[in-house]
Structures are given as structure tokens and as C-alpha cells.
Amino acid sequence: MPEGSRARTSCVGPCLLFLKTVDLFNRPDGLQDIRDKVIAGERLTPEDGLRLFQTKDLNALASMADFANQRRNGRKASYILNRYINYSNYCILSCQFCAFSRKKRDNDGFQLTEEQMVSKAREALAVGITELHIVGGLHPSLPFSYYTGFLRALKAVDPRLQLKCFTAVEILHLAWLAKKSVRDTLQELKEAGLESLTGGGAEIFRKEVRSRIATGKESGEEYLDVHGTWHGLGGRSTCTMLYGHVESLEDRIDHLDQLRRQQDLSHGFTGFIPLPYQPDNNRMPVQHAPSGYDQLRTIAVSRLYLDNIDHITAYWVGMGLKMAQVALSHGADDLHGTILEEHIFHMAGAKSPQGTPEADLIRAIREVGREPVQRNTFYEPIRVWPTELRPAAEIAAGGLALA
Numbered sequence: 499m500p501e502g503s504r505a506r507t508s509c510v511g512p513c514l515l516f517l518k519t520v521d522l523f524n525r526p527d528g529l530q531d532i533r534d535k536v537i538a539g540e541r542l543t544p545e546d547g548l549r550l551f552q553t554k555d556l557n558a559l560a561s562m563a564d565f566a567n568q569r570r571n572g573r574k575a576s577y578i579l580n581r582y583i584n585y586s587n588y589c590i591l592s593c594q595f596c597a598f599s600r601k602k603r604d605n606d607g608f609q610l611t612e613e614q615m616v617s618k619a620r621e622a623l624a625v626g627i628t629e630l631h632i633v634g635g636l637h638p639s640l641p642f643s644y645y646t647g648f649l650r651a652l653k654a655v656d657p658r659l660q661l662k663c664f665t666a667v668e669i670l671h672l673a674w675l676a677k678k679s680v681r682d683t684l685q686e687l688k689e690a691g692l693e694s695l696t697g698g699g700a701e702i703f704r705k706e707v708r709s710r711i712a713t714g715k716e717s718g719e720e721y722l723d724v725h726g727t728w729h730g731l732g733g734r735s736t737c738t739m740l741y742g743h744v745e746s747l748e749d750r751i752d753h754l755d756q757l758r759r760q761q762d763l764s765h766g767f768t769g770f771i772p773l774p775y776q777p778d779n780n781r782m783p784v785q786h787a788p789s790g791y792d793q794l795r796t797i798a799v800s801r802l803y804l805d806n807i808d809h810i811t812a813y814w815v816g817m818g819l820k821m822a823q824v825a826l827s828h829g830a831d832d833l834h835g836t837i838l839e840e841h842i843f844h845m846a847g848a849k850s851p852q853g854t855p856e857a858d859l860i861r862a863i864r865e866v867g868r869e870p871v872q873r874n875t876f877y878e879p880i881r882v883w884p885t886e887l888r889p890a891a892e893i894a895a896g897g898l899a900l901a
């Protein structure tokens with residue numbers, strides 16, 4: 499056999515392998531035009547976003563979202579040492595999806611005194627938290643002074659403690675109580691110690707969906723107006739989307755699009771937190787929480803679509819820490835916090851623990867090759883940890899060399 503033909507014959511195996519490899523990486527996913535936009539840093543259209551939601555090729559979607567995330571945030575992934583406090587679960591509204599709210603006639607309603615909140619804050623400070631995250635229902639009778647009072651009392655415990663409080667609908671309720679404009683109400687709360695609004699209560703903005711899941715709640719426009727007004731005062735906030743119930747994929751894109759337009763105007767959203775719907779103990783005819791596939795694609799599409807919001811949080815309370823960890827390679831760069839005492843998702847059936855130790859968050863981040871960063875309320879770094887795995891006991895003892 500001539501030399502050349504033996505060479506051609508012996509090439510068949512490696513060449514086939516090469517062709518298969520090329521085939522593996524050039525997937526016929528129909529998303530090349532969107533991939534080109536992502537690489538070029540071009541803004542995606544609502545139609546692009548919908549096609550991303552509709553693809554079944556989760557790996558292709560993840561690779562784009564991870565690229566977009568790493569271009570923005572590098573290999574850092576953050577978490578926060580925080581504590582949740584719900585001051586009361588009494589609420590004058592009855593949102594259909596809500597398992598948290600109670601009426602005064604219910605025997606498991608509660609409201610905390612200022613002293614009780616201060617006591618919880620002191621306990622949490624002793625374990626190193628930097629943020630209190632405080633929300634409640636729209637209480638039927640507490641006066642405006644109750645809210646400014648607890649803000650001042652908590653700030654007095656430690657002025658470095660960051661207070662992230664109230665959803666947009668709570669702000670509207672407080673404005674009604676104070677008989678002031680939203681702007682003046684926010685200014686007064688800011689003077690009392692409020693540093694960030696929470697992102698809760700966004701649900702799904704489209705009114706056809708909103709009226710089915712949250713009758714009586716503020717409109718999407720009002721939610722955005724409260725946050726935009728707060729941003730105009732120099733404040734920062736997060737934003738959310740409650741997904742996986744009765745909404746369509748088009749509704750999700752419309753929601754993301756409205757957030758993106760608001761951010762273009764007011765620039766105050768620090769992070770976006772997609773919240774997977776929890777189906778228990780409420781009045782919504784939805785049997786299942788969103789699947790793992792749905793949770794990961796929603797994280798990925800959010801990262802790609804919200805090109806003007808720096809951070810995407812994988813909320814471990816709703817997803818479970820294992821799924822949130824996987825989300826770190828699907829576009830998320832934050833795991834939220836230690837929380838210590840979560841009620842709202844757990845009353846709706848969340849199976850995750852009520853809090854998570856810092857060591858578990860660090861381990862989850864390291865295991866996927868990211869660099870753990872303890873952040874503050876505004877996603878600014880407090881501590882950067884080395885990426886290599888270390889025993890949890892060493893972390894608990896504070897024995898790590900900080901980068």
C-alpha cells in the first residue's frame with residue numbers, strides 16, 4: 499500500500515472523532531444570531547428573550563449566560579450575612595398566592611414590638627450579620643411612627659447595620675398612613691435609617707396575571723414608580739419576579755422588559771432575584787413548584803436579558819442550595835444570605851432550611867470553581883475568600899487567610 503493511502507486510512511478514526519467533536523460544539527440550537535449578539539454585547543429584543551425561554555438546549559443557554567456573567571463579574575460569586583425579620587403577618591390584603599398573611603381573627607397572627615426586633619438584631623449581630631432584611635404585611639392599625647421608631651431603634655443598636663426594608667406596596671401603605679407623598683414618605687424613612695428597599699412584591703407586572711394572583715395589590719406601574727422615586731433620592735433596591743404559576747413565557751419577558759426600561763431611567767437596581775413560586779397553603783390552583791429546568795433557564799434568560807443590572811441572585815430559599823449552586827454556572831453570581839429565620843417561603847411549602855451557615859455558602863461557591871465574596875447590602879465586597887476548598891471548621895474558626 500502506498501505511503502499516502504496508509505496515512506489516509508489511519509486518519510479515519512481521529513477524523514471521525516474530530517467531526518463528532520465539531521458537531522458537539524456546533525449545536526443546531528438555532529440560537530447563533532443571539533449568541534453573536536451576546537458576544538458583541540448587543541441588547542436582546544423581547545423576541546430574542548422569548549426564543550431563549552423556549553429553547554430546550556439548556557447547555558447552550560447556560561454557556562451564553564455564564565459568558566455574560568463572567569464578562570461582568572469575573573469568577574466572583576457573593577453571599578451576605580443577613581437576618582430576616584418579619585415585624586407582623588397581619589395584612590389587609592389577601593393576595594391569592596400568599597400563605598403568609600393573617601387576619602386579626604386568626605390565632606397564628608403576630609406582630610413584634612420594637613424591643614423584640616432589637617433583641618433579634620442583637621442576637622444576629624453577635625454572629626456577624628451586616629444586614630437586617632425587614633418586611634411584613636399591610637398592618638391594619640399600626641401607626642407610621644411604629645415603622646420610623648423601629649428603624650431608629652435598630653440603627654441605634656449598631657450604626658453599621660444596614661437596613662433593607664419594605665416592599666413597594668408597604669411603602670404605598672406607609673404613605674397612606676403618613677398622609678404624605680411617596681417621595682416624602684421615603685425621605686422620612688431614609689432619615690430614620692432605611693438604606694435599601696427590598697425587591698419583593700413585583701410578582702408579574704401584566705395586569706391580567708396580577709389580578710389573578712394578587713387582587714388589590716399595587717399595579718406594576720406603581721411598583722416601578724416607588725422604586726424609581728427611591729432611586730431618585732439616591733437610594734438603591736433589588737427587584738424580583740415571582741414565576742412558575744399562571745403566567746406565560748411572554749408575561750415573563752414583558753416583566754423583565756419593564757424592569758430593564760426602569761433601570762435605564764433610574765439606575766438604582768443593584769440585583770435581580772427570580773423567585774420560584776411555592777404552591778402550598780394558598781388559593782392558587784397550581785400544583786407544582788417550577789422544575790429544575792425552569793429555574794435554571796429563568797436564571798439564564800434573566801442574566802442575558804437584564805443587561806443593565808449587575809447581579810443575578812439564585813435565591814437558595816426557593817431553589818434549595820443544591821439548585822442555587824448549579825445556577826452559579828447558569829448566569830447567577832450571588833446566593834443571597836444566611837437569613838437565619840425565613841417565614842414567607844416556608845409557610846408556602848419551601849423545603850429548604852430556615853437559614854444557612856456561612857460555611858455552606860462558601861463551600862457551595864468554591865465547589866463550582868468560583869471565588870467566594872462576602873458582600874454588603876449593595877453587593878459591594880466585604881471579604882474575598884481564597885478559592886481552594888478548606889474544612890468548614892476552619893471557616894467557622896475564622897482561620898482563613900483573606901485575599
Ligand code: SF4
Nearest residue numbers: 589591593596599635
Ligand atoms: S403578599 Fe404581601 S400584600 Fe399580599 S397578602 Fe401577602 S403579605 Fe399581604
